[in-house]
Amino acid sequence: MFLFVLLISSFSAGAQQLQYVTEKNIRYHETSGSADAYRDAQCTIDLYYPQGAKNYATIVWFHGGGITGGAKEIPKELLNKGYAIAGVGYRLSPKVKAPVYIEDAAAAVAWVFKHIAKYGGSDKLIFVSGHSAGGYLGTMITLDKSYLDKHHIDANRIAGLIPFSGQAITHFTIRNENGLKPLQPTIDKYSPLYFVRQDAPPILLITGDREKELFGRYEENAYMARMFKLAGHTRTKLYELQGFDHGEMAQPAFPLLLKEVAEIRKEIESAK
Numbered sequence: 001m002f003l004f005v006l007l008i009s010s011f012s013a014g015a016q017q018l019q020y021v022t023e024k025n026i027r028y029h030e031t032s033g034s035a036d037a038y039r040d041a042q043c044t045i046d047l048y049y050p051q052g053a054k055n056y057a058t059i060v061w062f063h064g065g066g067i068t069g070g071a072k073e074i075p076k077e078l079l080n081k082g083y084a085i086a087g088v089g090y091r092l093s094p095k096v097k098a099p100v101y102i103e104d105a106a107a108a109v110a111w112v113f114k115h116i117a118k119y120g121g122s123d124k125l126i127f128v129s130g131h132s133a134g135g136y137l138g139t140m141i142t143l144d145k146s147y148l149d150k151h152h153i154d155a156n157r158i159a160g161l162i163p164f165s166g167q168a169i170t171h172f173t174i175r176n177e178n179g180l181k182p183l184q185p186t187i188d189k190y191s192p193l194y195f196v197r198q199d200a201p202p203i204l205l206i207t208g209d210r211e212k213e214l215f216g217r218y219e220e221n222a223y224m225a226r227m228f229k230l231a232g233h234t235r236t237k238l239y240e241l242q243g244f245d246h247g248e249m250a251q252p253a254f255p256l257l258l259k260e261v262a263e264i265r266k267e268i269e270s271a272k
Helices: 013-017 037-042 100-119 133-143 172-177 217-230 250-270
Strands: 019-027 044-051 056-062 084-088 121-131 160-164 203-208 236-241
Touching: 044 056, 044 100, 056 100, 056 133, 056 250, 084 100, 100 121, 100 133, 121 133, 121 250, 133 160, 160 250, 203 217, 203 250, 217 236, 236 250
Parallel strands: 056 084, 056 121, 121 160, 160 203, 203 236
Antiparallel strands: 019 044, 044 084
């Protein structure tokens, strides 16, 4: 699927006039002060939110870095838009191995579901996104319901899943942990493709140009989109950002993320 994107985003004056605050280094695991100093240091959220606003949407953002690097972030492209942004940190390979970092991602999303109302947000408007490895983690915990089930959260409560160039097969770092080469494709319990299902939340898959992307990232997402449609999932979309490579694609993808959040939010609120 080809997409030529020229998108100019406009945002309400009300959203820009809100006062935003950031609460940093919130530990999201239910048990804290453990003997695991690495977990306590890595597994935190920076929560950016519009102070005094009510029932706003929250975007949970997982950073990229191949599950071996990177740090939690609140992308500047998402600031001052009327939403809360939860920038998530998680443990990294090789200090830990799968499924530890996937479990971290689930614990972070569960924390947002359980606590965002205290900050004024709505637990019916929680969106999951992230770039590259972050997109993979968000997709895994949305599609494999077992991770959030452990926190008594139904993954179908996620309002929308919008991964940027996330891997659809088993992540290459997990394959490396098991002695497999980056070009050895694998679909197993660590593959989002393994958990394609009709009743998943709305999904917007965004990748860079298929000729410029990392390995076969576009083709993986295209296959997953097709499998969702064959499974009867009616809310799957796939965008290919032509001319942009794996790293560059994030910038033009942010307006698409914001547009999707706004559209789904409008649907949910009008259905009340």
